[in-house]
Amino acid sequence: MSGYVSIALILVIALLAVGGLYLVAQYTAVASDPIEQLPFLSGWEPQEHALSRYHARWYPLTLLFLAFDVEMLFMYPWAVIVARDGMGAVVEMFVFLGVLMVGVIWAWREGALQWV
Amino acid sequence: MSSLLNPAWALLAAVVLGVLALVGAGVHGMVIARSEGRSARSGALSPVFELARLLRQRRRRTVAADVLLWRVGCGGLVVVALLKTAVIPFGSWILADIPVGIVWFNAMDVLLWAVLWLLGWGANSAYGLIGGYRFLSQAVSYELPLMFALVTPAVAAHSLQVSEVVAAQNGLWFVVWMPVAFLIFCASVIAFSSWSPFGTAAGSDIAGGILSEISGVDRLLVLAGRYALLTTGAAFAVAMFLGGGAGPLLPDWLWTLLKTLLLLFVFVALRHRLPAIRPDRLAEVAWIIVLPLALLQTLFVAIVVVVGR
Amino acid sequence: MGLRDSIAQGALRRVHVLLVETPGWAEVRMAVEGELRLRGWKAATSPADADILVVCGAPGHELASVCARVWSQMPGPRSRVTVDVTRDVSTALDSAADELGDDDAQRRDARARPTSMPQGLDEHSSVDHAGMDHPGMPGMDHSGMDHSDMPGMDHSGMATHDHTTMSGPSGIPLASGAPDRDGLEMDVLHVPLGPVLPHWHAGLVVDCVLHGDVIGQAEAKVLPAAGVPVGLPPDGSAGGEQRRVVVRNCDQAARVLALAGWPSAATRAQRIRDAALVGAALADLGAQLESLVRTVGRSRLLRWTLRGIPAAIGAVGSGEPVTVRERMLDLLREAAQSAGGASERHAASDVASQQELLRALPALIEGTDVATARLIIAAASLDTASLAISGAMRHE
Incomplete structure (x- = not known):
């Protein structure tokens, strides 16, 4: 348990460090308050807010990633017990990974890895 | 290996990280000064001057920005880097030798997805937005190979505890028989720090991207956070693959320090020497070549572990 | 004030310079770049990153208004300088750095600027990019660059524009959708590339309609200069x-x-x-x-x-x-x-x-x-x- 207390400690230190730096900058900066400005647009004014429904063309890739990423949930516990459980655990895990990899190759052939 | 539960040690860890990051930035300054035809020495102090400059500069806010999320992005890099140090052994000391240290490190670098994206999103700026999404599209490519690279030492050590991984390298460093995992891990460290050649999120083609709207101490935190992330990445690679504090003659903490600095210098120097790798070029290679290689590396290690039982 | 002074001194060792090149003054821009390298300074990527704005040459009407806007986007401490000929580069940068190092003047400048945009985008210039709003560019002092300080710019009096009917927060409309090249509807952004952008042709503006980071439509033009540069010296040296x-x-x-x-x-x-x-x-x-x-x-x-x-x-x-x-x-x-x-x-x-x-x-x-x-x-x-x-x- 003491490990997690240490982590909490270092989190507190991190927040204090960031906060402290802001305090220092309040004093050292030429003005303590931030200045509000238009976003930089090569020297022009924005015609609309940039916050918008951004067109992420690599969207199919995120789905592929999600499928594989959920699998990592099993990978970590597996790593701990694989030595104890022996070849059976290796075969099971890599057959599973192999199936996922087939999915990746299929998605690749469908063009999910190219978006420009 | 002894866990340390004392605010003083946690503070010391933060200070050591800060100093190492500054040294890394100094080396980067020297590399740049050399290539621009000045003496390397003249560049060594440039991060200190940069620090002064950014402390003096006024902070900036953009019209209708998502200020809260944006500031979370600004401060987040440093916080994440410090949270990572908790599980990194320094010689035979470690702040938090938790049983899932590797998972903790991994969880923290996934947090960076949010942090760097918020940095781009929060500013309500078109260039920032492009930068933030560039980082995400890069992240979906590097993250899985990174995870397998992290799992591989755990398989060999039968544990997710960082101290056990270091202990398991007694006699043979993991880099010797899992070089692929080591290289993938190093590349991923550079990528999640948004450092060149994987630094297109902050590319000059989009006026600095995620950096384009921040100034003053906000910018300082982001730039320092990137160096801190590179440093913790290097230090973790030392623990995972380079035998931690193992080495002749010198005390183990010094070996940790030396190996970490060496790796950090390599990361820093690479920035200058390689052309940028755009996320859209990276995706295919990462998924079709690097990911299977990572899987084969893990398979190889798993078989060795099972057979050598 | 010891800390502030030493910080200002340190900051002057690593000045970031935002360069705006007027078409025709490439030689001056190159000289500035060379000088930056010599001094260990750095070219800025955006106004937020910049301490000094260096305008190379005599910008025309539109480019001048762009410079004014970029100037108003610099957080400060800031100084600006116009360089016309190569031999002036070094002294111009020196004087700009002096101005930058003057802590009191910089603090005055910071106080004189409005901390928030009066109404976000000011409608006057959003209708017309041609920059009618800064006629007196060259002679202007620092605080005079900000819109709210401009005499005769009464924002409240302009609210009757048809523009306001589609306004979003801060007077800036929200992005609206348009079908992309695959027929999928997503929001599009109108993003001009240039004239102030790192590694960019002088004066070039490419107005882009962006779907995500992909360019849907583009239009290119070049902003003119106010005059003709002296240019490269005619074959004086060998070759x-x-x-x-x-x-x-x-x-x-x-x-x-x-x-x-x-x-x-x-x-x-x-x-x-x-x-x-x-x-x-x-x-x-x-x-x-x-x-x-x-x-x-x-x-x-x-x-x-x-x-x-x-x-x-x-x-x-x-x-x-x-x-x-x-x-x-x-x-x-x-x-x-x-x-x-x-x-x-x-x-x-x-x-x-x-x-x-x-x-x-x-x-x-x-x-x-x-x-x-x-x-x-x-x-x-x-x-x-x-x-x-x-x-x-x-x-x-």
């Missing part, structure tokens, strides 16, 4: 023509290399360029160029990241379609040959062919992402100076 080719090609290749994210190679090209400018022996430069060509040509990583990106030159009808990488290498090779004494007289780029290239540019970048578009534009041998001058003459 004037060859020298000019070395300078021009290295400058362009450096731009492509910088956008390809390869700073060390870009710096090498820039240093060769600057050596040529100050009259270094051409034979030495030739050897350096050969070595640079070898380094760049050997890089497999570069070959891979630039693979399949077409150079604009092919589109304008002169022979085989080439890639950006080949084009950049050709530029360097040509420079090396020129430095070696080959003096093939280049067809002076006439205005008509430049206009054709400018017209062809949008078609080349539509459908590509911003990073690729930037590379294509950088590799296009667009001589914005001749276009701007011809444009300025037309206006008169």
Whole structure:
């Protein structure tokens, strides 16, 4: 348990460090308050807010990633017990990974890895 | 290996990280000064001057920005880097030798997805937005190979505890028989720090991207956070693959320090020497070549572990 | 005040400079870049990153208003300076740095500026980008650059514009959707590229409609200068023509290399360029160029990241379609040959062919992402100076 207390400690230190730096900058900066400005647009004014429904063309890739990423949930516990459980655990895990990899190759052939 | 539960040690860890990051930035300054035809020495102090400059500069806010999320992005890099140090052994000391240290490190670098994206999103700026999404599209490519690279030492050590991984390298460093995992891990460290050649999120083609709207101490935190992330990445690679504090003659903490600095210098120097790798070029290679290689590396290690039982 | 003073002193050792080049004043911009390298200063990527705004040359009406806006976007401490001729560069930067180091003046400037935008976007200038709002540019003092300080700009009196009916927060409309190249509807952003952008042709503006980071439609134009520059001195030194080719090609290749994210190679090209400018022996430069060509040509990583990106030159009808990488290498090779004494007289780029290239540019970048578009534009041998001058003459 003491490990997690240490982590909490270092989190507190991190927040204090960031906060402290802001305090220092309040004093050292030429003005303590931030200045509000238009976003930089090569020297022009924005015609609309940039916050918008951004067109992420690599969207199919995120789905592929999600499928594989959920699998990592099993990978970590597996790593701990694989030595104890022996070849059976290796075969099971890599057959599973192999199936996922087939999915990746299929998605690749469908063009999910190219978006420009 | 002894866990340390004392605010003083946690503070010391933060200070050591800060100093190492500054040294890394100094080396980067020297590399740049050399290539621009000045003496390397003249560049060594440039991060200190940069620090002064950014402390003096006024902070900036953009019209209708998502200020809260944006500031979370600004401060987040440093916080994440410090949270990572908790599980990194320094010689035979470690702040938090938790049983899932590797998972903790991994969880923290996934947090960076949010942090760097918020940095781009929060500013309500078109260039920032492009930068933030560039980082995400890069992240979906590097993250899985990174995870397998992290799992591989755990398989060999039968544990997710960082101290056990270091202990398991007694006699043979993991880099010797899992070089692929080591290289993938190093590349991923550079990528999640948004450092060149994987630094297109902050590319000059989009006026600095995620950096384009921040100034003053906000910018300082982001730039320092990137160096801190590179440093913790290097230090973790030392623990995972380079035998931690193992080495002749010198005390183990010094070996940790030396190996970490060496790796950090390599990361820093690479920035200058390689052309940028755009996320859209990276995706295919990462998924079709690097990911299977990572899987084969893990398979190889798993078989060795099972057979050598 | 000891801490503040030493911080100001430290800050002056690493000044970030935002460069705005007026078409025709490339030589001044190069001189500034060389001076930055010498001093260990840095070129800024955006106003937020900048301490000093350096305007090279005499910008025309529109470009001047762009400069004013960029100036108002710099957080401060800040100073600005206009440089007209190469020999003034060093003193101009010195005086700007002095101004930057004056802590009291900078604090006064900071206090004098409004901390929030009066109404977000001011509608006056959003309707017309032509910059009617800063007629007195050159003589203006710092605080006078901000909109709210402008006399006679009554924001509340302008609320009757039809513009306001579609306004979102802070007077800026929200993005609206449009079908992309696959027919999927998503929000589009109108993002102009240029004239203030790192590694960009002077005065060039490419107005883009962006779907995510992919360019849907584009339109290109060049902002004119207010006058005609003095230009490169007519063949004073030996090998004037060859020298000019070395300078021009290295400058362009450096731009492509910088956008390809390869700073060390870009710096090498820039240093060769600057050596040529100050009259270094051409034979030495030739050897350096050969070595640079070898380094760049050997890089497999570069070959891979630039693979399949077409150079604009092919589109304008002169022979085989080439890639950006080949084009950049050709530029360097040509420079090396020129430095070696080959003096093939280049067809002076006439205005008509430049206009054709400018017209062809949008078609080349539509459908590509911003990073690729930037590379294509950088590799296009667009001589914005001749276009701007011809444009300025037309206006008169």
